[in-house]
Amino acid sequence: MSQPHVPHAPAPGTPVLPLAVLLDAPGLGLTLVAGPRDDRLIGTIGTTELPEPAPYLYGGELLLTAGVRFPPTAEAVDAYVRSVVEAGVAALGFGVAPVYDEVPAVLVEACERHRLPLVRVPPATPFVAVNRAAYQFMAEARSRDLREVSEAQSALASAAGRPDPLPAVLHQLAARLGAWAALFDAGGQELFTAGTRPGAPAPRQLRELAARTSARAADRGPGAPPAAAAEHAAGRHLTVHTLPGGLALGLAAEAPPTGVHRSVTGVAAVLLSLLTSPRHALGADSSTAGALVRLLLGGAPADAADLLHPGGSWVVVRGRRGRPGPEADPVRLAALGTALGTPYLDVSGTSLLALVPGAGPADPDAAARLGWTLGVSAPAGPDGLPHAATHAERALRRALAAGLPAARQHTEALSVHALVDEEDARAHAEAVFAPLAGAAAPGAAVLLETLRTWLAHHGSWDRTAAALELHRNTVRQRIARTGELLGADLSDADVRMELWFALRRLPGERPRRT
Numbered sequence: 001m002s003q004p005h006v007p008h009a010p011a012p013g014t015p016v017l018p019l020a021v022l023l024d025a026p027g028l029g030l031t032l033v034a035g036p037r038d039d040r041l042i043g044t045i046g047t048t049e050l051p052e053p054a055p056y057l058y059g060g061e062l063l064l065t066a067g068v069r070f071p072p073t074a075e076a077v078d079a080y081v082r083s084v085v086e087a088g089v090a091a092l093g094f095g096v097a098p099v100y101d102e103v104p105a106v107l108v109e110a111c112e113r114h115r116l117p118l119v120r121v122p123p124a125t126p127f128v129a130v131n132r133a134a135y136q137f138m139a140e141a142r143s144r145d146l147r148e149v150s151e152a153q154s155a156l157a158s159a160a161g162r163p164d165p166l167p168a169v170l171h172q173l174a175a176r177l178g179a180w181a182a183l184f185d186a187g188g189q190e191l192f193t194a195g196t197r198p199g200a201p202a203p204r205q206l207r208e209l210a211a212r213t214s215a216r217a218a219d220r221g222p223g224a225p226p227a228a229a230a231e232h233a234a235g236r237h238l239t240v241h242t243l244p245g246g247l248a249l250g251l252a253a254e255a256p257p258t259g260v261h262r263s264v265t266g267v268a269a270v271l272l273s274l275l276t277s278p279r280h281a282l283g284a285d286s287s288t289a290g291a292l293v294r295l296l297l298g299g300a301p302a303d304a305a306d307l308l309h310p311g312g313s314w315v316v317v318r319g320r321r322g323r324p325g326p327e328a329d330p331v332r333l334a335a336l337g338t339a340l341g342t343p344y345l346d347v348s349g350t351s352l353l354a355l356v357p358g359a360g361p362a363d364p365d366a367a368a369r370l371g372w373t374l375g376v377s378a379p380a381g382p383d384g385l386p387h388a389a390t391h392a393e394r395a396l397r398r399a400l401a402a403g404l405p406a407a408r409q410h411t412e413a414l415s416v417h418a419l420v421d422e423e424d425a426r427a428h429a430e431a432v433f434a435p436l437a438g439a440a441a442p443g444a445a446v447l448l449e450t451l452r453t454w455l456a457h458h459g460s461w462d463r464t465a466a467a468l469e470l471h472r473n474t475v476r477q478r479i480a481r482t483g484e485l486l487g488a489d490l491s492d493a494d495v496r497m498e499l500w501f502a503l504r505r506l507p508g509e510r511p512r513r514t
Helices: 019-023 074-086 105-113 127-160 165-177 202-219 259-275 278-282 286-296 301-308 330-340 364-369 382-402 422-432 444-456 461-468 472-486 493-504
Strands: 031-034 044-047 061-065 091-095 118-121 180-184 190-194 228-233 236-242 248-253 314-321 345-348 351-357 372-376 406-408
Touching (some): 019 118, 019 127, 031 105, 091 127, 105 118, 127 165, 165 190, 165 248, 180 202, 190 364, 202 228, 202 248, 236 259, 248 259, 330 345, 330 351, 330 364, 372 382, 382 406, 444 461, 444 493, 461 472
Parallel strands (some): 044 061
Antiparallel strands (some): 180 190, 228 236, 236 248, 314 351
């Protein structure tokens, strides 16, 4: 039995036309009389009357013949069809008249046997009309493809200029391709994703393909060109493109990628490579350099802040990473900076301190996927940043104790605090906690912080211990010691309330009202 006919694929970038488009074209009158009815792609139209045309074929043609020098026997016809199939012809078109009144039956049988689509060309349709129609359709399709690529390039470029460029570019790419897009680190961990997440096992398979492809790229050494890989698994077409710095762009789609999709993916890969470069991650521009020079030469923080973010407020972010990782990895710094919406990061081990211009982190969920738990202050001016850092640290402790990805500083517009004069309230608070001043080890500051955290967690020993990273018995001992020094019954809710109000009025506890 003959093997199934697999025509040669047209070269990448070559205009192609589904055979069905020609069969449906008005005015041509083409009819499929033999062979499979699958949607063969036509790369070109060829005309021949040679008895052995195979040596002159490239593959992917709709080969037209009127049978002028057609083989005379059934065996020769079979050999003719077999040879053009082996040459990669996509389909055969037979013109009825002037030699034959109808498509020869032996040709129909041979094409059925070798699974080659056979098209009847009626007498009123000249071959040049088929050729002209095919290339008109191809030109229209090429124009549509170019327009689609141009629109996608514009959308991707606009996304790259947003405050959150990495997720924005991925979102545009996923929307244009109808695919799930993911940005992976060298180990296959998802940094950012966009589009509808496919069902298992596609995400795992894409992650593993990304890790293998990145490992092969790393083995080739620095400076090697980006690598790509593709697999078809679980009804999904998976593709991976490596990026500089160990990143990989992965795509999972239901349909195989088209030429347009490959062009759009190439543009996105270039943009993502630029966005994750060390220079972009560190924000090396003239404003940053100017601010650094001012600080090193003794300038005020407010002057430097005005260069970086003129006239605006800042948010302080404290972070804790739950799993170890390379501290100075520029790729991870770029991903974290994009998630927070700032290049102003200080990462030391598992700790993070960041300054975010404006209202706060761009995508805290993305930071959580990178392994970070965040505490976020309220917006503050340059002079209020030290206080904002204190509040960000306390918000981080709340997030760690509650198992949340992030927690923000509590703010209030009008409250009981506003009914008491600021100076009187501060003097009262200092008097309340004065007995702690002479406390023995661990000292007044530690006892005060333990009391503050315990009250903030409503007297929960376990949550306070988690926030302070202490044993619960240590928390109990410190709270008991604090109660003794203050002469206060901490089991009384009214006493705890009074202490909480006093704590909030200690210097550095609350941002000043303007």
